[in-house]
Amino acid sequence: MTGSDGRLRFDHDAVHRADELRDAGRAARRRMPRSAHAAFAPPADRDPVGILRRQHAHRVPELVPLRLERMTANPFAFYRGSAAIQAADLRDAPRTGADVTICGDAHVANFGIYASPERRLVFDLNDFDEAAYGPWEWDVKRFVTSVVLAGRHRGFAPDDVVTAAREAAAAYRVGIRQFTRLGALDRFYLQADVRRGPRSGGASSQKALDRAIKAAGRRTADRVVRKITTTAPDGTTTIAENPPVLTHVPEATERRVLEIARTYLATVPSDIAVLLSQYVPTDAVRRVVGVGSVGTRCYIIVLSGPAGESLVLQVKEACESVAVEFGGASRALSPAVVAPVAKDEHGHRVVANQRVLQSVSDPFLGWVRQDGHAFYIRQFRDLNASIDTETLGRRAFGDYVDACGTVLARAHAQSPNAPFIAGYLGGGTVFDEAVTAWSIAYADQAAADFETMRRAVADGTL
Numbered sequence: 001m002t003g004s005d006g007r008l009r010f011d012h013d014a015v016h017r018a019d020e021l022r023d024a025g026r027a028a029r030r031r032m033p034r035s036a037h038a039a040f041a042p043p044a045d046r047d048p049v050g051i052l053r054r055q056h057a058h059r060v061p062e063l064v065p066l067r068l069e070r071m072t073a074n075p076f077a078f079y080r081g082s083a084a085i086q087a088a089d090l091r092d093a094p095r096t097g098a099d100v101t102i103c104g105d106a107h108v109a110n111f112g113i114y115a116s117p118e119r120r121l122v123f124d125l126n127d128f129d130e131a132a133y134g135p136w137e138w139d140v141k142r143f144v145t146s147v148v149l150a151g152r153h154r155g156f157a158p159d160d161v162v163t164a165a166r167e168a169a170a171a172y173r174v175g176i177r178q179f180t181r182l183g184a185l186d187r188f189y190l191q192a193d194v195r196r197g198p199r200s201g202g203a204s205s206q207k208a209l210d211r212a213i214k215a216a217g218r219r220t221a222d223r224v225v226r227k228i229t230t231t232a233p234d235g236t237t238t239i240a241e242n243p244p245v246l247t248h249v250p251e252a253t254e255r256r257v258l259e260i261a262r263t264y265l266a267t268v269p270s271d272i273a274v275l276l277s278q279y280v281p282t283d284a285v286r287r288v289v290g291v292g293s294v295g296t297r298c299y300i301i302v303l304s305g306p307a308g309e310s311l312v313l314q315v316k317e318a319c320e321s322v323a324v325e326f327g328g329a330s331r332a333l334s335p336a337v338v339a340p341v342a343k344d345e346h347g348h349r350v351v352a353n354q355r356v357l358q359s360v361s362d363p364f365l366g367w368v369r370q371d372g373h374a375f376y377i378r379q380f381r382d383l384n385a386s387i388d389t390e391t392l393g394r395r396a397f398g399d400y401v402d403a404c405g406t407v408l409a410r411a412h413a414q415s416p417n418a419p420f421i422a423g424y425l426g427g428g429t430v431f432d433e434a435v436t437a438w439s440i441a442y443a444d445q446a447a448a449d450f451e452t453m454r455r456a457v458a459d460g461t462l
Contacts (some may be wrong), residue, residue, distance in 0.1 A: 002300070005081050005455040014172045018180060021271030021416075021418075021419035021423065023421025023423060024420055024423065024424070025096075025098070025419070025420040025424035025425075026029065026423045028420070028423075032094055032097075034149050034426075034430040035433075035434050036094045037137065037141075037431065037435055038437040039438070040089075040090065040438050040441040040442050041093075041214055043088070043089060043091070046089060048449045049452060049456045049461060051085050051326065052082070052085070052453070052462060053281040054084075058182055059296060064294075064295050067291070068179075068457050070199070070294060070455065071292075072450070072457060074450075075446060075450040076149045077449040079149050079443075079450075080290075080291045081290075082292070082446065083105045083292060083322045084326045085446075086145075086311045086446075087104075087138070087322040088326040089445075090137075090138050093141075093278070094137075095212075096135070098135075098320065098417040099133055099135055099136070099213065100302070100324040100355045100414075100415035100417050100418065101332075101414065102134050102135070102139045102412075103130070103131055103132055104128075104131050104134070104138070104139070104321050105142065105407070106125065106139040106140075108147060108389055108401060108404055109146070109150075109363065110127040111125055111403075112384060112386040112387065113384060114362075114384035115384070117383045119383075120193065121194045123194050123403065124191075124412055125193040125282055125407060126413075128353055129318060129350060129358065130323055131323075131350060131353030132329045133322040133330070134329030135329070135393075138323065139408060139412070140408070140435055141438060141439060141442070142167050143408055144438075145439040145442045147164055147401045147449075148162075148165050148443040149443050150397075150401075151164050151165070152443065154390060155305065155395055158433070163398070164394075164398050164441065165436045165439055165440070166400055166436045168401040168404065169432040169436055171404075171409070172405040172406070174336060174406075174409075175408075176411060176425065177425070177427070179409060179413035180419045180422040187414060187418075190359060191359040192403075199434050202404070210327035217386055224381040225302060225310040227303070228240055230372075238282075239283045239284075239300075241285075246285050246300075247285060248289055249286050251298070254284050258284060258301070260370055262368065264366040264368040264409045265366070266366075267351075268363075268366040269363065273462060276303075278303060278306050279305050280303060280304055281301050281303050282302050282303065284300070285299065285300060289316070297316075297375070298378075299314070300313065300314050301373045311379070312381055313378070313379040314378055314379070314380040315377050316375060316376055316378075318346035318347040318349065318367070319346055319351065327375060332349045333352055334356065345369060345374055347367030347369065347375050347376040348376075350367070351367050352368065356411075356415075357414065359410065362382065364377065364379040410440075
């Protein structure tokens with residue numbers, strides 16, 4: 001309606017002020033004390049082997065043994081592949097009720113360096129297969145537990161492991177407080193540019209970062225093509241077999257993969273579609289990736305451009321998030337995402353949540369569904385690299401996990417409930433101590449599950 005002064009007047013939704021949300025977070029401490037997060041109570045019906053078996057039912061059968069081989073390497077490797085088990089264990093754990101877009105698998109190996117579209121190197125989360133809309137506590141507990149297990153695997157003294165876990169939790173708490181003091185738009189534009197600004201770590205931290213930057217510079221499409229391809233007798237470039245990591249697929253599967261690449265163009269921005277129209281696919285193979293992802297359908301496609309340049313795309317299957325399937329998270333996407341998404345369109349879920357959580361994302365991201373399977377597509381080998389925690393000394397390890405905690409806070413800070421989290425955590429260390437205690441207990445549980453799994457593999461149960 002129009003008012004007497006000519007202005008358009010209308011009713012609108014109430015603006016949820018940040019200070020009101022912070023007050024609500026502080027008030028939540030009365031019904032859910034921060035210290036309550038310290039106790040890990042294993043569900044009476046927990047069945048880690050059964051959960052893994054349930055996951056294997058939907059995977060490529062001949063790759064399941066490789067997944068088990070990778071997961072039985074050590075407790076940290078097992079933890080990396082057992083997000084579903086932890087999601088089930090967190091289903092009934094204490095929570096504040098404030099949901100955000102979560103990574104769902106925020107362990108220390110799922111952070112890394114990659115290139116922005118402006119060709120700047122940034123440090124951020126880099127795995128979103130399990131991303132969903134759920135309790136912020138789940139990401140924090142998975143992250144801090146991974147610090148404990150990675151520190152133990154590295155051979156650090158128990159006191160040093162506890163200190164690193166506590167500092168990682170504190171980095172998240174301080175980060176969420178600092179970020180929520182900014183406006184939502186300022187938070188949205190924040191990026192962790194690895195080449196800019198003062199470095200807070202010591203010499204060993206700088207050395208580890210420099211190694212990662214150097215490695216990122218070598219991970220380009222042209223370089224990977226030269227590394228994994230050969231020239232066939234007819235002069236064409238083909239990917240060399242390297243079973244089981246790289247294997248060519250039957251012609252029918254290859255045609256389906258190329259159809260996925262063609263169909264996915266409808267889900268990318270128009271400038272990317274025009275760019276890709278200048279490239280022609282010349283080869284496609286199945287590729288084995290990660291630890292927990294082994295057995296899902298994953299392919300890489302080599303495309304050749306008009307100047308002989310190469311572009312490599314990765315097509316990866318997206319299954320239901322373990323946060324939803326095993327943890328009972330109520331939503332796959334934030335309620336703010338109003339575009340309709342089919343319940344089983346998990347490729348779209350991965351891409352949408354990745355764009356929320358990352359400060360800047362791959363412009364080639366897209367998704368498609370084919371023959372009952374959901375996939376997402378991204379550029380392969382675009383100046384991306386990870387920092388190997390097994391090479392880090394105690395100081396550098398602490399700096400690294402602090403950076404991860406801050407980046408996780410920045411990701412959560414994109415959701416409307418972030419000021420609530422900041423108010424709940426406060427300025428003290430109560431939550432830091434509690435989540436560290438929980439994570440130590442859960443790391444012990446994960447180590448026990450690792451032994452259970454090894455026995456199950458040895459006796460043929462799994």
